[in-house]
Amino acid sequence: MPTQLDLEYARRFRERAQELHPEVVRQVRIFGSRARGDARLDSDLDLFVLQRGDDRAVKMELMGLAWDVADELSLPYAPSPHVMSESHFQRLLDLERRLAHDILSEGVEV
Template sequence: MNERDFNIARELKGRLSGMVELLDFRIFGSRARGDADEYSDMDVFVEVERLDKNLKDMILDIAWDIGFHNLMVIAPLIFTRNELENTSLRASPIVNVIFAEGVQV
């Protein structure tokens, strides 16, 4: 991950941390691998204890705002701890990739 991407990710994590307890926060995909181009989005994994529509909307709004100001699309995947531990999501290929290749911020 390049320094600009890491700084954007830190800004997003910082803003989210002020509003919700983050259990895990990772960047994955091309930006984490370092093979993104100028048009690549930033894939973000966000794990929280509880999630409702208002919190999800808030996370998406903050990601959009930071992305807009940095000329980048930020695409959050938001999951609860329960979903990751107690549902079939724990065996999902995308979740396995996130934990194997994602960069914690």
């Protein structure tokens, strides 16, 4: 289960991302060890962002925003943003990739 700080970080990221690109950000989830509740002190925060379209500039901006929000909150661990287009994520699902399965099965949507 994510901590309050994890959730605050993800919510603030989502709000800022949707302000910048309201039609692009489709979904934000925390996944990985922080979602499962077995994170160590040095574990990163895996953040999945589902992006409408495949605009590389928007993707890079969202990845940078993940770090900006972490800095604003003085997050004591690193964010690990995974920004994917809907088509790329669907390909991962079709290929039965573990990453896609983990995002869906353990991810906590914010």
